[in-house]
Amino acid sequence: MNPGPTSPPTCSQRPGFRLIIVGDEILSGKRADKHLSKVIDLLKARGLALDHAEYVGDDPERITAVLQRAFESGDVVFSTGGIGATPDDHTRQCAARALGVALALHPQAKDLIEQRMQDMALEQGKVYDAAASENLHRLNMGVFPLGARLIPNPYNKIPGFSMVQVHFVPGFPVMAWPMIEWVLDTYYADLFQTRAWLERSVIVFGAMEATLTPLMERLEHEHPGIKVFSLPSVDHPQWGRHIELGVKGAPGLVALAYVALLAGLAPFHLKLGPELVQS
Numbered sequence: 001m002n003p004g005p006t007s008p009p010t011c012s013q014r015p016g017f018r019l020i021i022v023g024d025e026i027l028s029g030k031r032a033d034k035h036l037s038k039v040i041d042l043l044k045a046r047g048l049a050l051d052h053a054e055y056v057g058d059d060p061e062r063i064t065a066v067l068q069r070a071f072e073s074g075d076v077v078f079s080t081g082g083i084g085a086t087p088d089d090h091t092r093q094c095a096a097r098a099l100g101v102a103l104a105l106h107p108q109a110k111d112l113i114e115q116r117m118q119d120m121a122l123e124q125g126k127v128y129d130a131a132a133s134e135n136l137h138r139l140n141m142g143v144f145p146l147g148a149r150l151i152p153n154p155y156n157k158i159p160g161f162s163m164v165q166v167h168f169v170p171g172f173p174v175m176a177w178p179m180i181e182w183v184l185d186t187y188y189a190d191l192f193q194t195r196a197w198l199e200r201s202v203i204v205f206g207a208m209e210a211t212l213t214p215l216m217e218r219l220e221h222e223h224p225g226i227k228v229f230s231l232p233s234v235d236h237p238q239w240g241r242h243i244e245l246g247v248k249g250a251p252g253l254v255a256l257a258y259v260a261l262l263a264g265l266a267p268f269h270l271k272l273g274p275e276l277v278q279s
Contacts, residue, residue, distance in 0.1 A: 014191065015075045015165065016051035017043055020066055022081035022091055023171055024057045034173050035080050042181055047193025051075065058082065060090045060097075067091075067098040070166050076188060078180055081171030083160060085140035095163055096145035108150055109142030109159050116157040151179050200258040201229070201246020203239055203273030204265065212245060215264040223257040225249050239273055246276070 019039050025031040033055070040050050052075070056066050063082065070077040082091030096103045117135050121128035129135060144161045151160035151167060153175050160169040160179050167183045169176040204212075209230055216228040226249035234241050245265075247257040265272070 016073075017048060018052040018070060018073065018075045018077040019050060019054070020070060020077060020079040021053070021055050022058065022063060022079060024088070026055060026081075027057050035176065038173065038177055039078060039180065042177070042184065046184060046188075046191075047197065048184075048188075048191065058088045058090060060094055063090055063094040064097050067095055067166065071098055071164060075165065077166040078183070079166060079168045080176050083141070083168050083170055085137060091168060092144060092161075095166070095168065099145055099163060101146045103143050104146055105139060106142050106144045106148055106150065106159075106161070109144065109161075110139060112150075112153075112157045112159055113139055113142050119157075151183060154178050197248070197279065198251040198254045199229075199246055199248040199276075199278040200254055201231075201244050201276045202262070202265075203276070204243045204245050205239075205241070205271040205273060207243055207268065207270050209243060211268070212243070212265075215261075216245075219247065219257055219260055219264065223247070223253060223260065225253045226257045228257075228261075242273065244276070251279075 019036060021033055021035050023031070026033050036050075036053055043050055054066060056062050067079070070079070079091060079095075082089045082094075093103065114130065114135075117130075117138060118128045141158055145163055148161035148163055151162060151169060153159050153170070155172075155175045155178070158170075160167065162168070162183070167180070169179040209232055212230065216230060219228050220226065226247045228247050229245075231244040232242070233239070233244070236242060245261065247254050247261055249257070
C-alpha cells in the first residue's frame, strides 16, 4: 500500500535525493541560484548525494507537472521557493493539485504566523491587530494541502511543509538551508553514511572517452561497490584538453580499483598527469 499524504517518509529501497528550484527570477538571471551547491554540501556532509535537480518558473501548470513527478518518484525531494502569499507564489496550490487534495489553513501554522506578526508589531512599537487586512492576508502563508506536516523556520517562525517525501521551503537561503538540514536530520538520519568515502583519479591526456569505456565497464564489473567516473575537459586553464578518470567508494575498495585502473591504462601508452585524491 502506498503511503497517504500524511504519512512520514518510508521506503523499502534506498531513495534518491532531488532538488526543485522554483522562480522566474532564477531563470531570468535576476537572481543567481545558491541552493544547488548548498544542498549538495548539506547532503555530502551526511554521506549522501544529490541525484537530480530541476528549475521551473512561476507557471502553475509546469510546477504542478514537476511536483507530480516528484511525488511519484519515491525520492526525497526538496522544493525551494513559491510558498509565499503573493500572486506569483503558486507552489502550495500546485502541491495540492498534484496530490488531488484540498487546501486549508493549518492550525499550527496559523499560530506560528500570528506569533510572528505579534513580534513584528512589538518591534515596530505598534499594537497587533489580528483583524487588519494585511495580517489576515499573511495567514495565507499557512494555507497548505490537507495532511501537511510542518517544517520549522528558525529565522522568522513562518513554517514550510512536507507532503509524503516532498519538502517545501522558502526561496530565501537564510530560511531554506536550516529547514532542509532539519528535514534531513529529523526524517533521514538512518540513511546517513558514516563510513569513509574516497575518490582517486588521474589526469589522462590524448584519449577519447569511447576508447576508455570498456576499461571503465570492466572496473565496475570486477570491483563491486565502486563507481568509475570520467570528466572530460576541452579548455582547462592548467591542463587543457584532458579526461579526469577515477574511482570512488569506500577507501579499501578504491585502493584496489585504482591500482587496476592504472594497470588498465598502461597498454594505451597515454600521457598521464597529476593524481588527485578527495575524501
